[in-house]
Amino acid sequence: MKQAKDTIKSIQKKASQIPQFVPEIDPNMIKEQSFSFLKEFKAFALQGNVVDLAVGIIIGAAFNSLIQSLVKDLIMPFFGLLLGGTDFSSLYISLRGSFGSLAEAQAANAPIIMYGLFLNQVINFVIVSFSIFIVLKIFLKGKTESLIDSKKK
Secondary structure, eight states: HHHHHHHHHHHHHHHHSSSSSSSSOOHHHHHHHHHHHHHHHHHHTTSSSHHHHHHHHHHHHHHHHHHOOOOOOOOHHHHHHHTOOOOGGOEEEESSSSSHHHHHHHHHOEEEEOOOHHHHHHHHHHHHHHHHHHHHHHHHHHHHHHHHHHHHO
């Protein structure tokens, strides 16, 4: 019996020497940390840069749909007319057999390369890039003029 008591005391002594890796958890501390995290997130989300970025993305998406319509509905018909009435969106290469139209090739599940749609996207990209270049050029010109005016005063 004495031997069992000595063994228990020995184990308790060894256990007290083990460093405590998991500290006791204080529920109030968890609340404070979670509220602090939410406050930090709110401050981050409402920063001017994040809001500006969100507005820029929304305007960019609207601008993209406008440019896509411009390319598809106004510019590509002129290119098609200049090239003998060709509709670029229907240009394709069939990798298996020949078909009368793009719709027939797609209905037959034939492997096709739709290079006409790719050309539309290339023209779309060029117009979007050029438009953004013009907008930035105007914006930066106005910004440099305002900096020059502020230095003169």
